[in-house]
Amino acid sequence: MSYIKVVLKSGKDQSLRRFHPWVFSGAIKKIYGEPAEGDIVEVFDNKDEFLGLGHYQIGSIAIRIVSFEQIEITDDFWKQKIKQAYTLRKDLGLLDDPNTDAYRLVHAEGDNMPGLIIDMYGDTAVVQMHSVGMFLIRDKIDEVLKELFGDDLKSIYNKSESTIPFKAKVQPENGYTFGKSSTRIAVENGLKFRVDWEKGQKTGFFVDQRDNRALLEHYSKGKAVLNMFCYTGGFSFYAMRGGAKLVHSVDSSERAIDLTKENVELNFPGDDRHDAFALDAFKYLDDIKDKYDLIILDPPAFAKHNNVLNNALQGYKKLNAKAFEQIKPGGIVFTFSCSQVVSKDAFRKAVFSAAARSGRNVRILNQLTQPADHPVNIYHPEGEYLKGLVLYVE
Ligand code: SAH
Numbered sequence: 001m002s003y004i005k006v007v008l009k010s011g012k013d014q015s016l017r018r019f020h021p022w023v024f025s026g027a028i029k030k031i032y033g034e035p036a037e038g039d040i041v042e043v044f045d046n047k048d049e050f051l052g053l054g055h056y057q058i059g060s061i062a063i064r065i066v067s068f069e070q071i072e073i074t075d076d077f078w079k080q081k082i083k084q085a086y087t088l089r090k091d092l093g094l095l096d097d098p099n100t101d102a103y104r105l106v107h108a109e110g111d112n113m114p115g116l117i118i119d120m121y122g123d124t125a126v127v128q129m130h131s132v133g134m135f136l137i138r139d140k141i142d143e144v145l146k147e148l149f150g151d152d153l154k155s156i157y158n159k160s161e162s163t164i165p166f167k168a169k170v171q172p173e174n175g176y177t178f179g180k181s182s183t184r185i186a187v188e189n190g191l192k193f194r195v196d197w198e199k200g201q202k203t204g205f206f207v208d209q210r211d212n213r214a215l216l217e218h219y220s221k222g223k224a225v226l227n228m229f230c231y232t233g234g235f236s237f238y239a240m241r242g243g244a245k246l247v248h249s250v251d252s253s254e255r256a257i258d259l260t261k262e263n264v265e266l267n268f269p270g271d272d273r274h275d276a277f278a279l280d281a282f283k284y285l286d287d288i289k290d291k292y293d294l295i296i297l298d299p300p301a302f303a304k305h306n307n308v309l310n311n312a313l314q315g316y317k318k319l320n321a322k323a324f325e326q327i328k329p330g331g332i333v334f335t336f337s338c339s340q341v342v343s344k345d346a347f348r349k350a351v352f353s354a355a356a357r358s359g360r361n362v363r364i365l366n367q368l369t370q371p372a373d374h375p376v377n378i379y380h381p382e383g384e385y386l387k388g389l390v391l392y393v394e
Helices: 075-091 132-136 138-152 207-219 234-241 254-267 281-287 306-326 344-358
Strands: 004-008 022-024 028-032 040-044 050-056 061-067 102-107 116-121 124-129 155-158 175-178 185-188 191-194 224-228 246-251 274-278 294-297 331-337 362-368 387-393
Touching (some): 004 050, 075 138, 102 207, 124 132, 124 138, 191 254, 207 234, 207 331, 207 362, 234 246, 234 254, 246 254, 254 274, 281 306, 294 306, 344 387
Parallel strands (some): 224 294, 294 331
Antiparallel strands (some): 022 061, 040 050, 050 061, 102 116, 116 124, 155 175, 185 191, 331 387, 362 387
């Protein structure tokens, strides 16, 4: 099998030599042919030395490397990669944990499969492609999943409609590619969640906060808790189980608030410690006074691109300052950023500025990140997208 050859400009080979898996369009000197989007192409430096094989796509990231070895990309190649991801989750104890059946099976670059996300919810796999190359091999991926999980897999839902660039000629549609599961209750650390992969955000649930929610439980006893940007209410139930005296969940989406209420009923039927409000975070935080002694701030990615980075940092600063200014003395803030373009340092500086603005004494108790089923490829530091701090506000 021969692949179309792509030659990089002089000096643009350095990141690939350090195994970073992206080739930006500006780094390309010449393409020997006309690859279709999603084709595997072969990348060389301008002295004709082989660098890697990757999926070609029109866009700023033109090639996503899938192999740094000059091999043939066969069905078995993909099977081995998915199997490696599966084995890691098995080693992490996630495949047969009676208390948790929601986890990430494939985390794109973190599992050396750029462009592919697979989240498991019980007997359903939700597959999300971010590259045309991955979308084109969706049938193979489904086959491997069926082989690996056997009877434990009842359905596969493909949710790539809004994640594949709209100009690509593949027209993805969301829908089941295998079975149709009626079970939509997932379990995380023994708590139940209704997951709506069809209409919900991302693959239906934010599996990446599992460990951080578990930590929150230990901080919640006797506290008045505000779960800001609650989505399906994840942090709220952990706070309730941890013995919080009151939990308020806030999200601007009515649908999120409905799901949160439904999930509270699933876990703590009739418990009147919880209330939920569909309101804008910035408005809600304008006037909370010292009502709360534990506040969670888990906003959506404020920056999706580098050119809006500055605005995003201002957003984090403003949001955190509002919490610091009003939280009860001795209060705890769990604050997060899930923007890939906001580095750990930049986020910490934004939180630092917010603390300084409030004039309160603020100390860092824990530094948080994503769980082990969202591994970070050491050569692709951008993969460390979730950053969090637990802060003690005097
Ligand atoms: N903490 C959640 C995930 C948060 S996702 C969990 O553990 O699952 C971010 C959420 O912020 C989304 O549900 C979105 O609807 C909400 N959101 C976005 N902008 C908002 C705003 N201005 N005010 C309140 N909520 C907002």
